[in-house]
Amino acid sequence: MKYLDEFRNGEIAQRVAREIHAITTRPWKIMEVCGGQTHSIIKNGIDQMLPVGVEMVHGPGCPVCVTPLELIDKALAIAAQPGVIFCSFGDMLRVPGTDSDLFQVKGRGGDVRVVYSPLDAVELAVKNPDRQVVFFGVGFETTAPANAMSVHLAKRRGLKNFSLLVSHVLVPPAIDAIMSSPGNQVQAFLAAGHVCSVMGYWEYPPLADQFNIPIIVTGFEPLDLLDGIRRAVIQLERGEHHVENAYERIVSYAGNLEAQRLLSEVFETTDRAWRGIGVIPRSGWKLNAAYRDFDAEERFHISGIRTVESPLCHAGDVLRGAIKPGECPAFGKECTPRRPLGATMVSSEGACAAYFNYGRFLSFEQLAGAGR
Amino acid sequence: MCLAIPGRVEEITSDGPIRMGRVNFGGVVKKVCLDYVPEIAVGDYAIVHVGFAISKVDEATAEETLATFRAMGVLDEELATEEEAFARAADRPQSNCPDGSCALPDSATSTEPQLLGKKYRQ
Numbered sequence: 233m234k235y236l237d238e239f240r241n242g243e244i245a246q247r248v249a250r251e252i253h254a255i256t257t258r259p260w261k262i263m264e265v266c267g268g269q270t271h272s273i274i275k276n277g278i279d280q281m282l283p284v285g286v287e288m289v290h291g292p293g294c295p296v297c298v299t300p301l302e303l304i305d306k307a308l309a310i311a312a313q314p315g316v317i318f319c320s321f322g323d324m325l326r327v328p329g330t331d332s333d334l335f336q337v338k339g340r341g342g343d344v345r346v347v348y349s350p351l352d353a354v355e356l357a358v359k360n361p362d363r364q365v366v367f368f369g370v371g372f373e374t375t376a377p378a379n380a381m382s383v384h385l386a387k388r389r390g391l392k393n394f395s396l397l398v399s400h401v402l403v404p405p406a407i408d409a410i411m412s413s414p415g416n417q418v419q420a421f422l423a424a425g426h427v428c429s430v431m432g433y434w435e436y437p438p439l440a441d442q443f444n445i446p447i448i449v450t451g452f453e454p455l456d457l458l459d460g461i462r463r464a465v466i467q468l469e470r471g472e473h474h475v476e477n478a479y480e481r482i483v484s485y486a487g488n489l490e491a492q493r494l495l496s497e498v499f500e501t502t503d504r505a506w507r508g509i510g511v512i513p514r515s516g517w518k519l520n521a522a523y524r525d526f527d528a529e530e531r532f533h534i535s536g537i538r539t540v541e542s543p544l545c546h547a548g549d550v551l552r553g554a555i556k557p558g559e560c561p562a563f564g565k566e567c568t569p570r571r572p573l574g575a576t577m578v579s580s581e582g583a584c585a586a587y588f589n590y591g592r593f594l595s596f597e598q599l600a601g602a603g604r
Numbered sequence: 605m606c607l608a609i610p611g612r613v614e615e616i617t618s619d620g621p622i623r624m625g626r627v628n629f630g631g632v633v634k635k636v637c638l639d640y641v642p643e644i645a646v647g648d649y650a651i652v653h654v655g656f657a658i659s660k661v662d663e664a665t666a667e668e669t670l671a672t673f674r675a676m677g678v679l680d681e682e683l684a685t686e687e688e689a690f691a692r693a694a695d696r697p698q699s700n701c702p703d704g705s706c707a708l709p710d711s712a713t714s715t716e717p718q719l720l721g722k723k724y725r726q
Contacts, residue, residue: 268607268678275676295606321654322689323681326696335693346689349655351637371654374606377640378656381622388621426608429651429659452607453672481665482651488658491640570696578696580681581606 248458249281252465259285260468261417262461263410263553265403266424267294267581268452274586276454278461286465289418289553292406293427295371296323296579297551298506301539303399304329307368309534310397311342317360319353320368322346327575330539350382350396357386357394366528369398373427376400376517377491380498383519383526397528398519401504403427404435405515410552411443418445418553420464425451425479432487436475444473451479498523507575508548547574550583557587564593608651608658609673609682610666611636613644627652630670632683 264270270290273279279288292298308329311318318334325335325346338344343363347353350367357365369379379398386394407421423436428449436447446467450460460478467473477483495517504516519527545567546560557563557576567573569585576582587593611627616638618624627636627650634655638644641657649666650657661669673679684692 266606271676271678272672293606322684322686322692325689325693335690338690346684346686348634348683349637351655372606374608374653374658377658378637378654381637381639381656385622424606426606426651426653426658429608451669453668482659482661488640490642491658572696580678 245281245454245458248455248462252281252286252458252462253283255462255469256283256286256465257469259287260419260465261287261289262420262422262464263289263291263418264422264457265291265293265406266422266427266452267297267579267583268426269293269422269424269450269457270583271581271586272452272454273457274583274590274592276457278454278457281458282461286461288461290550290556290583291410291421291553292506292509292551293372293403293424294551294576294579294581294583295375295401296327297547297575297582298401298509299324299327299370299399299575300505300507301330301541302505302537303370303397304333305537305539306529306532306534307397308332308334308337309537310366310528310532311337311344312340313342313364313532315363317343317345317356317363317365318368319345319347319350319356319365323579324368324370326572326578328542328572328578330537350378351385354382354386354389354391354394357391358389361393363393364531365394366532367394367396369396370400372401372403372424373431374424374429376495376499377430377488380491380494383523384494384498386526387523395526395528395531396519398517399504400499400517401506402515402517403431404439405512406506407436407439407447408442409509409512409515411439411445413552415554420446420468421448422457422460422464423447423449423475425449425456425483428477428479428483428487430488430491432485432492433475433477433483434485434487440473440475446473447475449475449477449479449483451482506551508551542573545574547576547584550576557584558593560584564588606653607673607678607682608653609679610649610651610661610669612666613638613646613648613650613657616644616646625657627657629679629683630674632679634683 353367448460499517500520502518544562549555572578576584611629615626
């Protein structure tokens with residue numbers, strides 16, 4: 233609550249919150265899939281403005297967090313090879329592999345570079361013809377068009393020294409997996425606005441029908457999130473389940489067709505392992521046969537990787553929405569943003585980091601029980 | 605890294621086969637690919653993710669979103685230079701053992717809030 237006062241729209245937010253209170257007759261669990269939305273909800277205290285029992289469950293929408301440990305270890309192995317320039321976004325530097333991270337690989341002499349755009353990595357390949365340039369392309373549907381364009385350009389330019397270590401994951405199959413998992417308690421979803429700006433929301437109505445869940449496309453501003461929650465609660469209270477677009481300023485039903493065209497030219501659907509969750513069928517994209525030559529996993533045969541997950545880290549349970557970050561025994565003790573055990577504590581989009589940075593050390597139930 | 609940051613298109617250039625432009629994000633200017641938003645013109649606002657414009661957006665929404673992201677502290681992270689990204693990473697030491705057993709609580713840092721939950725989490 234203390235942050236919302238800083239917003240010009242604090243009064244409107246309070247009004248929307250009051251409306252949510254007025255229409256709520258029973259407890260509901262609503263999942264926001266996107267890590268950026270998790271960050272905004274916690275930072276702005278939006279979950280604390282809701283009626284008791286209306287709970288925000290934090291989903292697996294942090295690309296850094298769900299990248300499998302094995303892929304991180306592959307990245308570290310490739311980055312350590314002589315003759316390689318390994319390019320990544322800045323948020324991957326401190327994601328712990330089994331026994332190192334990209335930052336430490338650089339400290340030991342690996343040529344690790346942080347780029348703003350995958351096109352910067354293509355430029356590096358052009359300027360360094362005697363080096364192998366690898367770009368670490370992880371992310372959801374939002375990031376995929378950028379990676380698709382980089383590899384498309386590399387092919388057009390006939391570059392033999394550029395490849396992608398790529399692992400894209402997709403939101404709709406994740407919703408399917410969460411709803412199908414035993415013990416699932418999620419009753420409605422906020423869909424990620426920026427993912428939908430690329431993909432549209434035509435993939436969501438079948439999910440809403442199959443699982444009887446309201447799905448609301450929404451943005452990141454406090455008002456957008458509150459409005460999304462309000463619309464979800466209205467549908468839940470009425471027993472309805474359809475897809476609504478609460479982010480029409482940016483999202484259309486069809487999405488960005490230019491981007492989707494290049495995505496279908498470059499990628500094909502594949503099963504993907506999600507860190508902490510396991511393999512979700514047909515939940516990701518990989519380079520298709522026409523672009524296989526640009527796949528870093530094909531170019532660098534990395535073998536003998538043995539991953540060891542920290543036994544103290546419960547990131548998987550957090551990503552599934554099964555526990556809140558504060559319920560992990562390591563939270564705030566062995567595991568802090570300065571010394572993260574798992575990716576959910578590294579990334580600013582990770583639920584654990586959001587809880588730690590904004591002083592959320594207890595679950596809502598514990599707070600309620602503590603006579604707040 | 606899934607956030608798209610709104611910015612104002614200041615210039616449109618052609619960079620060989622693709623359409624590029626310079627986009628201003630509240631003072632920080634970056635080179636951005638505009639191929640996915642063919643309708644965009646100088647003076648328009650776009651939301652940009654990892655150097656690619658993915659959608660046009662009106663000015664009011666752009667300013668609102670920019671203010672939100674600035675307050676969240678994610679602008680610096682998204683628009684960081686390479687030096688800034690490494691400096692940020694250097695500031696976050698990691699435990700050296702994979703199971704984390706050598707990582708001690710960071711009570712030495714002044715930013716560490718009080719653990720409210722100690723007495724409830726025995």
